[in-house]
Each structure stands twice: as C-alpha cells, then as structure tokens.
Amino acid sequence: MKNLKVYNTLVHKKELFHPLRKDRVGLYTCGPTVYNYAHIGNLRTYIFEDVLRRTLEYARYKVKHVMNITDVGHLTSDEDEGEDKLERAAEKEKRSVWDIAKFYTDAFLRDLVSLDIKRAHVLSPATKNIKEEIAIIQELFKKGYAYETSHAVYFNISKFKNYTKLSRQKLSEKITGAREEVVLDSEKRNPQDFALWFKRVGRFENHIMHWHSPWGDGFPGWHIECSAISTKYLGQPFDIHTGGVDHINVHHTNEIAQSEGAYGKPLARIWMHGEFLLINEAKMAKSAGSFYTLHTLTEKNFSPLAVRYLVLTAHYRSKLNFTWESLKAAQNSLERLYDFVRNIKGSTSTSSGTKNDIVRAKLRTYLEKYRNKFEKTIFDDLNTPKALAVVWELIREYNKNPKKFPAKEVLTLLYDFDKVLGLGLKNIQSEKIPKKILALVKRREKLRKDQKWEDADKIREEIQQLGYTLEDTSQGTKVRNLIIRNLRFPIPSLQGNPRSRAAGNSLRD
Ligand code: AMP
Ligand code: ZN
Numbered sequence: 001m002k003n004l005k006v007y008n009t010l011v012h013k014k015e016l017f018h019p020l021r022k023d024r025v026g027l028y029t030c031g032p033t034v035y036n037y038a039h040i041g042n043l044r045t046y047i048f049e050d051v052l053r054r055t056l057e058y059a060r061y062k063v064k065h066v067m068n069i070t071d072v073g074h075l076t077s078d079e080d081e082g083e084d085k086l087e088r089a090a091e092k093e094k095r096s097v098w099d100i101a102k103f104y105t106d107a108f109l110r111d112l113v114s115l116d117i118k119r120a121h122v123l124s125p126a127t128k129n130i131k132e133e134i135a136i137i138q139e140l141f142k143k144g145y146a147y148e149t150s151h152a153v154y155f156n157i158s159k160f161k162n163y164t165k166l167s168r169q170k171l172s173e174k175i176t177g178a179r180e181e182v183v184l185d186s187e188k189r190n191p192q193d194f195a196l197w198f199k200r201v202g203r204f205e206n207h208i209m210h211w212h213s214p215w216g217d218g219f220p221g222w223h224i225e226c227s228a229i230s231t232k233y234l235g236q237p238f239d240i241h242t243g244g245v246d247h248i249n250v251h252h253t254n255e256i257a258q259s260e261g262a263y264g265k266p267l268a269r270i271w272m273h274g275e276f277l278l279i280n281e282a283k284m285a286k287s288a289g290s291f292y293t294l295h296t297l298t299e300k301n302f303s304p305l306a307v308r309y310l311v312l313t314a315h316y317r318s319k320l321n322f323t324w325e326s327l328k329a330a331q332n333s334l335e336r337l338y339d340f341v342r343n344i345k346g347s348t349s350t351s352s353g354t355k356n357d358i359v360r361a362k363l364r365t366y367l368e369k370y371r372n373k374f375e376k377t378i379f380d381d382l383n384t385p386k387a388l389a390v391v392w393e394l395i396r397e398y399n400k401n402p403k404k405f406p407a408k409e410v411l412t413l414l415y416d417f418d419k420v421l422g423l424g425l426k427n428i429q430s431e432k433i434p435k436k437i438l439a440l441v442k443r444r445e446k447l448r449k450d451q452k453w454e455d456a457d458k459i460r461e462e463i464q465q466l467g468y469t470l471e472d473t474s475q476g477t478k479v480r481n482l483i484i485r486n487l488r489f490p491i492p493s494l495q496g497n498p499r500s501r502a503a504g505n506s507l508r509d
Helices: 040-058 085-093 097-114 130-142 178-184 224-234 245-263 294-299 304-312 324-346 348-353 357-378 384-400 407-421 435-449 453-465
Strands: 005-008 013-016 024-029 062-069 122-125 146-148 152-155 194-199 218-220 238-244 268-274 277-279 320-322 468-473 476-481 500-504
Touching: 005 268, 024 040, 024 224, 040 062, 040 238, 040 268, 040 277, 040 294, 040 304, 040 407, 062 097, 062 224, 085 097, 097 294, 097 304, 122 224, 130 146, 130 194, 130 218, 130 224, 130 245, 152 245, 194 245, 224 238, 224 245, 238 245, 245 268, 294 304, 304 320, 304 324, 304 384, 320 324, 324 384, 324 407, 357 384, 357 407, 384 407, 435 453, 435 468, 435 476, 453 468
Parallel strands: 024 062, 024 238, 062 122, 238 268, 277 320
Antiparallel strands: 005 013, 146 152, 152 194, 194 218, 468 476
C-alpha cells in the first residue's frame, strides 16, 4: 500500500489514509438529482470522485463504491423550501415523474460512459429505499432527535451536539428555511430543523410520489436517502464520503446528524469535497441558467474526454473557471497526447530490440523515476495538474532522443498513469482511414466543386453514420475517426422495470 494523503474536511487538513478494514475501502459519493441533464459543473465533481476511486484502486485497495440517485424529496431550495424538483420537471415537461427520473438517470449514465467515469458498484435510487429511510427516522424518534408536526417530521438540531462540526459554521450563520417553512409550519421548533419526512398535506397535498409511513402518507426529505443507502451497503462507519463543496453546510451536515444520531457512531471517517466549476467567475448552476451540458460541447465537436482533461488541469480543491479557450487548449493537449501514443505504438517493435540488457536495465530505472514522481503527486491529495505535468515531462524527454528509450515500456508507463487519469489512452488506434471512406470524401469534394451542396451534405452525413467526421480546411478536407477521437460513445442500455420505472434494471434496491 502507498502513502496516500487526502484532505479531510472534517479535520481541515491532509491525513495519511488508512482504511478501516485492511486493503478494503468503502466509498460513498452523493449522486445526481435526476430532474434535468447534469451540467459540466456537476460532472466535474463526478470526475474528481472517479480520480479518487481510481487512485485508491491504483494503490491496490479493493474499493466498494456506492452512489444514490435522488429521484424524490429534493426541493428547489436545499433548505426544504419550494417544490420537489422532479415533480416540477414532470409538470413542465408534461411527462410522468417516473419517466423524468428514468430519462435523466439514463442520460447521467451515458455521461459517465463518455467521460470514462467508472460506474459505482451500487447505484441506488431514493425511491427504492423507503423502508430503510423510515427505519432510520423511527430510530431517531427513539433517541429523541425527531418530532412530528401536522406537516412533517423534523430533525431537532438543538438536541444534536456539535451539529455544525463539518462546516464549522455558527448556527446563526446558517441559511435556514425559516422564511417559507415557518410560515407554512408554525409547529417547527428551530428554524434550522430539517425535514426527515414530508406529509402529503398542505402544499404537498397532491404530491405524486408518496408512500405509507407511521406518520401518514408522504415522502422522504432529501438527506435521509444518503444516510439509508450508505449504511445499507457500506455499514457504519465507512471510509470516505464525498460530494461538491455546496454539500458541506446543508446536505452532509444533515446526513451526519441523522446517521450519528440514529446509531451513535460516526457515519464516515473521511469527508472529501470538490470545488466548483465556475462560468464567468460564478458557480455554474442550473438555477442561474448559466451552464453547459456535455451534449452542448460534443455538438461543438469537443470530445468529452477534453472536458475530463480540462478538469484534471486544476486541483479538485481549487475553483476552475470554464472558458472556451481553456476547453480548446485541453482538446489540443489531448490530441497531442493521443498523437504521441499513436506514434509510439507504431515504433514499439523496433527501438527496444537493439538495446543490450545493461542499457535496458538502466533505462528502466530511469523510467521508474517518472513512475515515482507520478505516484508522489497523485498520492498527494490527488494532484492531477502536477501528474499531467509529469506525463508531459516524460513525453518531452522521450522526444529529445526517441532511440534512447524502450518505446514499449514508455507506453506501459503511460497506460499505468492512465489507470488514474482515465483519458482513454488504451483505446487509441492507428488512424487508418478505410478506402470506402476516402472514396466518399473524394465524391463529396467533386460535388462541392460542382456546387451541388445538398448532395455533398448527404455524403457528409453518410460518412458520419460510418463513424467519421470531416473538417474542411484551407489545405483540403481532413477526415477523422469519431470513435478514436472519443466523440462517439456507446450508450448503455437500461431497460426500465415497468413496476419501478424510476430507474433502469441495473440499479439496486
Ligand atoms: P445535484 O444533481 O444538484 O444534486 O448535484 C450533483 C453534484 O454536483 C453535487 O455533488 C454538487 O455538489 C455538485 N455540483 C453542483 N454544482 C457544481 C459546480 N458548479 N461545480 C462543481 N460541482 C457542482
Ligand atoms: Zn448525499
């Protein structure tokens, strides 16, 4: 095992990582609220979590990764105000709430595939864990942390010692649902109390998703699902819990209160948080309307993995401001990296054969230096920008004197680095364009010369159907393989179970 250090929000410093059980790591990452497409800000957080999981696996830990899917109970404000995000989307899109959940869950899973993000071993929607959510609330009643009003069941934060230990906020600084909630529910004891269960009364009288509970018909509050799902699959405590920084003050603070209140032991040992992706120096957010989805970017011919590369250029605990220039630069770097891999693949057989054993052993030691450097940076709280710098240092060194290095071993080293970076280096193939495609390109060029634009466009479409894209430049038409460029990606098939259409059949209950 390696000397992996990670920043733990709970203690505000980097700590040497030790798993609770030898060689095994329980990892819980808060999942998406499936009422809309994920934007690339959300995806930045999932990329950070993927790098974390890959780093743990690189360090030879056996990771069990669990993620929830929020398909009920997340209101338009994190502080229990407003409407249920899914029900609002269903109304707006004139579709059933179950269809909305299924549709956006599938879209999320496709985004994961395009970004080479490993899917959690357990992916479980809130609506499939109602029994477990109710059980924790009952436990909270037994321990005196929960109380019931005519509108809801709340967690009484004044009973829980050290409620704001994760955020270190003063209680008075906490934004509360006081404004609307107190007006709606005058029986609420403290403005900062948060809902564990909403009753199907008052503003939620017509709530579509609802279940029986000891407190009447209703639906769970947003935070309880993560307490229920994490403990169900990972036990309590488990090793690492993650999310975006916006979860520190509300969602994770409340998860801790619920789980620790119910079972009297810590929920997770380490809490890690990814910083925001910004746009025009402000948080990328759906509510502000200032966001891009992956689809918007791929339509502009950016590869999803260019987005991943861009995200890796910043440390996960630093803010990153999105600009088109930076995305273009990331795509260029990625293409240069792919070109390097393509070239070196071609030279694999020749350069290593000529060296004698002593020279080879020396070069291997030399390459180990790069491996050590890479590991040192990535094990230092996932320093991806420095890790990328090591990759480029190695490439520069190789390019200075390609004959000096055993190409095969350089490639092996890069593939190993890519186990953490996830830039799809192993999928890089030689970009030989089939004769059939070249013939179509020629035909299209002729049609363009004859100004038969519509026919030329039809051929472009045919070429695209076959997995290639065209770029008209001043030097002629360039053909590129879309699959190699990772602009096209397989769509995971998720057939909905008719009884629980909120999620695909690969999801767990
Ligand atoms: P949601 O689907 O709204 O529950 O958010 C999914 C994840 O994205 C959460 O972990 C959020 O903390 C995170 N997130 C939301 N906005 C951003 C952003 N602009 N940059 C990075 N992460 C974000
Ligand atoms: Zn959560």
